[in-house]
Amino acid sequence: MLPQLSNGQLIDLNGRWKFALGDQGNWSSKDFDDSGWESIRVPSPWENQGFHGYDGFAWYRIKFDGSSLPKGVNLFLNMGYVDDADEVYLNGQLIGFSGSMPPNYQSAYNTERKYIIPQNLINYTGENTIAVRVFDATLGGGIMDGKIGIYRVSAGSPILLDLRGIWDFSISESGAKPADNAHWDKINVPSFWEKEGFRRYDGYAWYRKYFDFTPDLENEQLLLILGKIDDFDEVYVNGKLVGRTRDNRHFPHSKSYSEYRIYYLPSTILNKNEPNLIEVQVEDIGLDGGIYEGPIGITTKDRLYRLINK
Missing domain, CATH: 2.60.120.260 (Galactose-binding domain-like)
Incomplete structure (x- = not known):
């Protein structure tokens, strides 16, 4: 989007x-x-x-x-x-x-x-x-x-810190997180990875992106929004698991790809004076894969609900 x-x-x-x-x-x-x-x-x-x-x-x-x-x-x-x-x-x-x-x-x-x-x-x-x-x-x-x-x-966006754009991306045949010094490509988010040059790949891949925390949001209830992901995901911020979506169904019966990812983001795990790291493991079980639809970013619970209930 x-x-x-x-x-x-x-x-x-x-x-x-x-x-x-x-x-x-x-x-x-x-x-x-x-x-x-x-x-x-x-x-x-x-x-x-x-x-x-x-x-x-x-x-x-x-x-x-x-x-x-x-x-x-x-x-x-x-x-x-x-x-x-x-x-x-x-x-x-x-x-x-x-x-x-x-x-x-x-x-x-x-x-x-x-x-x-x-x-x-x-x-x-x-x-x-x-x-x-x-x-x-x-x-x-x-x-x-x-x-x-x-x-x-647009002011109509629910996102306070927009994280769309360039992310690091690496295919992982085993699902394990690649080392920091491994080869990481650049990829547009949101987009199916097939559209970004990784055609006909089904399996595991990792995304990562650094961001700076805004101190004036420290006392807010924060949400990490990752739009829609095809198919399954686990999401880490500064090494801490903050959410996962997996219905454990096989292709083509799984519906996880159609669910919006909205995960609670504890401010206690965020760095105030140095960059923070989001890491997302994605497993694609058939056809297109990846973080493919927005919105992507960080907002507050109150802001999201106010816009939803307008």
């Missing part, structure tokens, strides 16, 4: 961006010096701006002032439509991607990009850098169309 546009755009990012053909790993860095790059209009195909006939990799970069953004509010970046595949970084950290890059290329040219911005990545006192890696296979390429900018997630 994509974030809903609010009535007001907080930061308009249509206009001139820095632009370079090619592909270098350090171009995502917040501190990279892009002063020698071209200037290009966004949104518009790069073919219309002097790069006619170019297919391949290119990067866009822009800076914005975070001091105008409200703290403690769920925000997302609308990157519009990108032809063909993209990866988007905020201050050097990956916050979203659509399609996939070579050698496993897959276009997502007709998908509108809306990426949740993790609040802990924002510099609320000054300069922030967005970097966008784009691969174009054929015809027009680049950030093509849309109302590019930073938006507030």
Whole structure:
């Protein structure tokens, strides 16, 4: 489920961006010096701006002032439509991607990009850098169309801390949790893992994501909402089991995939001054698998029930 546009755009990012053909790993860095790059209009195909006939990799970069953004509010970046595949970084950290890059290329040219911005990545006192890696296979390429900018997630959302976006992901044939130094891929949540490049896989996998705790919620009754998961799950926060869903039925009789996951989250297990870790073991027993539908995040019991009973 994509974030809903609010009535007001907080930061308009249509206009001139820095632009370079090619592909270098350090171009995502917040501190990279892009002063020698071209200037290009966004949104518009790069073919219309002097790069006619170019297919391949290119990067866009822009800076914005975070001091105008409200703290403690769920925000997302609308990157519009990108032809063909993209990866988007905020201050050097990956916050979203659509399609996939070579050698496993897959276009997502007709998908509108809306990426949740993790609040802990924002510099609320000054300069922030967005970097966008784009691969174009054929015809027009680049950030093509849309109302590019930073938006507030709709106030109708029950979520206080939105955890949609990029999670770590690792397949586990045995079901055991992979070691921290094992290979972890990046995956969009929510989405079936088959849509993220893990086709025809049935079995166990693990998701994990770090988040910062908001101290002013310490005395609230907190809930961790993980939407819908196909099929079974066990959920840990800082190593403590906080919930599981498993009806123990076999495929195709199990209905666990259709249940919303809402788990009580004791504030006593949360770290106040360092990141917290959510880990989710998922078992798929047939067809699609994974954390596939939102909402995903943390809220309070009172807030959730007020919105449900409106």
